[in-house]
Amino acid sequence: TPSPWICAAALAVLAVVAWPLLGPQLAPSSGQKGAPPSDRPGGSAATPSGFEAQHQPRAQSGLTGRLPAEAVTESTITNTIELAESLEPLQALVMLEHLRGQLERTSAALEDALGNTLVRAMRPHEAIAYYRRALAGWKGSGTASTEVITTSAALATALLQTYDYDGALTIVRNLQALTLPPAASRVLLRLEATALECKGDFPAALHRLETATRGDISTDDARALVDLLARVLQTSEAMPPAVRAAMGSRMQQLEDALIRTGPWERREQLSRTYIRGLRAQAFHDVAAYPHVQAAVEVLRNATDALRSEYEALLAGARLEHEHECIHNNTGGTWTRFEINGNWLVRDGDGCAVDAPIACALMKKLRSGGLPVLRMGFSAIGAGAWLKPHFGMTNGQLKLHLGVVVPAGPMGESCAHLRVHNVTRPWVQGDVLFFDDSFEHEVWNRCNATRVVVQVVLVHPDIPLQAGARLPPAVGH
Numbered sequence: 001t002p003s004p005w006i007c008a009a010a011l012a013v014l015a016v017v018a019w020p021l022l023g024p025q026l027a028p029s030s031g032q033k034g035a036p037p038s039d040r041p042g043g044s045a046a047t048p049s050g051f052e053a054q055h056q057p058r059a060q061s062g063l064t065g066r067l068p069a070e071a072v073t074e075s076t077i078t079n080t081i082e083l084a085e086s087l088e089p090l091q092a093l094v095m096l097e098h099l100r101g102q103l104e105r106t107s108a109a110l111e112d113a114l115g116n117t118l119v120r121a122m123r124p125h126e127a128i129a130y131y132r133r134a135l136a137g138w139k140g141s142g143t144a145s146t147e148v149i150t151t152s153a154a155l156a157t158a159l160l161q162t163y164d165y166d167g168a169l170t171i172v173r174n175l176q177a178l179t180l181p182p183a184a185s186r187v188l189l190r191l192e193a194t195a196l197e198c199k200g201d202f203p204a205a206l207h208r209l210e211t212a213t214r215g216d217i218s219t220d221d222a223r224a225l226v227d228l229l230a231r232v233l234q235t236s237e238a239m240p241p242a243v244r245a246a247m248g249s250r251m252q253q254l255e256d257a258l259i260r261t262g263p264w265e266r267r268e269q270l271s272r273t274y275i276r277g278l279r280a281q282a283f284h285d286v287a288a289y290p291h292v293q294a295a296v297e298v299l300r301n302a303t304d305a306l307r308s309e310y311e312a313l314l315a316g317a318r319l320e321h322e323h324e325c326i327h328n329n330t331g332g333t334w335t336r337f338e339i340n341g342n343w344l345v346r347d348g349d350g351c352a353v354d355a356p357i358a359c360a361l362m363k364k365l366r367s368g369g370l371p372v373l374r375m376g377f378s379a380i381g382a383g384a385w386l387k388p389h390f391g392m393t394n395g396q397l398k399l400h401l402g403v404v405v406p407a408g409p410m411g412e413s414c415a416h417l418r419v420h421n422v423t424r425p426w427v428q429g430d431v432l433f434f435d436d437s438f439e440h441e442v443w444n445r446c447n448a449t450r451v452v453v454q455v456v457l458v459h460p461d462i463p464l465q466a467g468a469r470l471p472p473a474v475g476h
Contacts, residue, residue, distance in 0.1 A: 072103060081113040089121035089343045108137030112151050115158070121343040122320050124161040131155040149175075156191060161323040165199040186212045193228075198325030202231045219262060222254050223270055223390075229254070230388060230439075268420050271437035273393040278461045282419035282440075284397060284433045289460050292399070295370040296431045299401045299453070302361050303429040306453050307403045309357040310377050313337050318354050319379065326389045332381025332444055339376050358453065371458040377403070379451045380415070380444045388418075391436030395459050398436055402426040404451035414446040426450060 080099050084092035096114050100106055115130035131151050138148050152171055159168040172192045176185070189212035196205035206228040213221040229251040233244060255267040263274040286293050313319055319335040327334045337352070338344075339359055344352040351359035355377075362375045373396060380386070400417070405428040408414040413425035420438040434440070444450045 072099070074107075074109075077107050077110055081109060084113060084117060089117055090345065092117045093121060106133070106137070108134045108141070108147070111137060112147065112154070115151075115154060119154070119158060119161070122323070122341070123343075124158040124323065127158045128155065128162065131158060153191070156195075160195055160198060160325070163198075163325075165195045168195045169199075186216075193224075194325075197228065197231075200328070202228060202235060206232055219258065220272075222258055223272070226251055226254050226258070226270065227389065234388070269390070269394060269435075269438050271390045271393050273395070274437070275393070275395050275459075275462070278394055278459050280394065280435065280438075282422045282434060282438050283424065284435065286431065286433050291369045292433065292457075292460070294368055295365050295455070296399065296433075298361070298364060298368070299399065299431055299455070300429055302357070303401065303403060305357050306361070306377075306401070307451075309355060310337075310379075310403055310451055313354060313377065314379075316354070319377070327380075327384055327386045332384030332449070334381070334384060334386070335379045337377045338374060340374050341376070362455075365455065370455075373456045373458060375453065375455050377451060378454050379404075379449050380442060381449050382406075382444060382447050384442070384444045386442035388439050388441040390439055394435065394437035395462060396436075396456050397459055398434055399455040399457065400426065400432040400434070400452040401455070402428045402430055402432075402450075403453055404428065404449065406446035406448040406450060408446065415442075415444045415450040417442055426452060 077099070080095065084095050087095065093114070096110060096117060100110055100114070103110075111130045111134035115127040115134065118124065118127035118130065131154055134151050135148060135155070138151070152175070156168040156171040159165070159171070169192065172188050172195065176188050176192070180188070189208045193205045193208035193212065196202075196208060206225070209221070209225060209228060213225065217225070229247055233239075233247055233251070236244075239247075252267075255270070258264055258270060259267065263276055264270055265274075265276060266280070269280060284292075286296050319337050322334040322336055337355065339352045339355045339362065340346070340350055341352070342350075344354070347353050347359070349359070349363065351362065358375060358377070362372055365375075366372050405415060405426045413427075415426050416423050417426065417432060417434070417440065419434045419436070419440040424432060426432065
């Protein structure tokens, strides 16, 4: 899947020419969807409600009033932004809002930094207003064309993450109307392909990505093309046989090239990163790994308690919408709560204060010898489909404990996971043990939400010495 994260530096090549076209489109207006909140007295724009509700008391502590704009130099703002970038998202938000609250007039750079930090905090819907204010500020200065381009790219990305695919496409296509260097055009074509893929227009997305990669295909491009070719073939039933055969041949050529030139050993396991020599199978037998078997019993015994905690998180509106566009956003929603996400308020052990039961369980699993990378709740709404895709790495395996698993009208299984060529149902109170580096997909054909607790662990074939650091937690 082409990543929705576009490097800002790559788009800076557009800077000299983009603002005259983008300005009218991106400047905030009172009637525009997603326009920023009204300004507070003194000229500093209102804090988004999510941040205000959770952090304003800390952000405002110790303030004695706003400072004149000239009392805070550009150097102070720049240094504060750089420091905030090194902090975890919630700490950075407090620091940046503290500075923002002292200014009579906000800074475009500060608005942009707050937008970036909110994206890091998994709150892109709040970031959009900040990006728009940053763009309006730079438009007024008339001197910051580079920043306008990078912020436009960030805004398009935030719109993608909030399912406003048409909004993201409008920004990208306004830039594409300009005369641009070839490298810049390719970057924009990749971003357009991502938006089209998220929107479900796989043939158009494939065309854009093929155009972007013509004559210069990277490994990531080849993997993305394989994904798109597979999705076009799976969803285009009326395709002429000759076209289908040609596309199938093209996909096989790309897969063969990846295996020939890269670390991968098989076409059904094209994860983003790959470690050779690890046991590779779609579903693993829990009994083959004693430490995993012991952990599975602990998980099973905690099913009822975990279901109660999920219900509390749901009632408290603590679940977050998943921003990856591998699910059909026209069907059921996909939400999650990652208990050790660094965008959450966490305890001294780095675990979410809102999930004490799951946190205690993770601590117990780790103390029992299970190398847990991360853990959390994942809820797939009725009618949802997660499209076929590869995980991030074969260096991890996953345990799924069925916490809320509906049944069909006749008691039949209606929520299923396919990994490579094996399909299994979730069962309430039981565990699936699988390798998501293989191509996999999910269906919830039930009339209610399916909920699992997901435990991501280091692949058992990766040796961990005493005191060694675990590999980074990656994947969705």
